[in-house]
Amino acid sequence: MASRRSSMTLYSRDNCVHSHRVRLVMEEKGVANYEIAWLRDGEESEDLLDLNPYNSVPTLVERELVVYDPRIIVEYIDERYPHPPLMPVDPVLRAQYRLAIYRMECDLYPLFEDLESTPAVARKARNRMTELLTTLAADFSPRQYIGEEFSLLDCTLAPILWRLEHHEVTLPSKQGERLAKYAARLFARPAFERSLSPVEAEMRPAMAAN
Numbered sequence: 526m527a528s529r530r531s532s533m534t535l536y537s538r539d540n541c542v543h544s545h546r547v548r549l550v551m552e553e554k555g556v557a558n559y560e561i562a563w564l565r566d567g568e569e570s571e572d573l574l575d576l577n578p579y580n581s582v583p584t585l586v587e588r589e590l591v592v593y594d595p596r597i598i599v600e601y602i603d604e605r606y607p608h609p610p611l612m613p614v615d616p617v618l619r620a621q622y623r624l625a626i627y628r629m630e631c632d633l634y635p636l637f638e639d640l641e642s643t644p645a646v647a648r649k650a651r652n653r654m655t656e657l658l659t660t661l662a663a664d665f666s667p668r669q670y671i672g673e674e675f676s677l678l679d680c681t682l683a684p685i686l687w688r689l690e691h692h693e694v695t696l697p698s699k700q701g702e703r704l705a706k707y708a709a710r711l712f713a714r715p716a717f718e719r720s721l722s723p724v725e726a727e728m729r730p731a732m733a734a735n
C-alpha cells in the first residue's frame with residue numbers, strides 16, 4: 526500500500542502490458558515520488574474496487590484525483606509533467622500521433638489476452654500480431670524513433686515489442702531485423718529498464734540485465 530510520503534500511487538499488475546505502458550511513461554517523464562501498488566496475477570484489491578468502477582489496472586491516484594484507462598493516464602502525465610514533452614505541438618501531428626496510438630490500442634493490445642489463452646486462440650493471435658507488425662515494420666524508415674523525437678508512440682509500442690519473444694511471435698527476416706533494431710534502441714533506454722516488473726524482466730533476462 527502507498528505510504529503518506531508519496532503523492533501518487535499507480536495500481537499496476539506485474540504481467541499487464543497496459544500497466545507496463547504507463548510505468549514506462551512515468552519513468553520517461555522522470556516522475557519522482559510515486560509508488561506502485563502491485564497486483565499479482567489473479568490478485569484483487571478492495572481499494573481499487575472503491576476507486577475505479579471498472580476495477581481495472583492501470584489506475585493512477587493523486588490525492589483526490591483518480592485516473593484510469595492507460596491512454597487517459599499517459600496524456601495526463603504528459604501534461605502534468607511538461608518536460609520532456611512526449612507529444613508534438615503541431616495540432617495536425619498530434620492528431621496523427623493520436624490516431625497511430627489508437628490503432629495500436631485497437632489492433633495490437635487486445636491480442637495479448639488471446640496470446641495467454643488456449644493454444645488454438647494463441648496461434649491465431651500470434652499470426653495476427655505477425656501480420657500487423659510486418660506491415661508496421663515495412664513502413665519504418667531508418668529513423669531512430671517512430672516520429673522525429675521519442676514520443677508516446679514509442680512508449681505505446683515498446684511494451685508490445687518486449688513481449689514478442691515470450692509469446693513466440695516472429696516476423697519475416699527483413700521486417701523482423703528492422704523492428705528488432707528499433708526495439709533494441711527502446712530497450713536500451715534507462716527508463717525502459719526501470720519500467721520493468723520482475724515478471725517482465727524475466728521475459729528477456731539477457732536484455733533486462735544489460
Ligand SMILES: N[C@@H](CCC(=O)N[C@@H](CS)C(=O)NCC(=O)O)C(=O)O
Pocket residue numbers: 538540541542543544579580581582583593594595
Ligand atoms: N481498456 C482497459 C485496458 C487495461 C486492461 O485491460 N487491464 C486489464 C489487466 S491487463 C484489467 O484491468 N482487467 C481487469 C482486471 O484485471 O480485473 C482499461 O480500461 O484500463
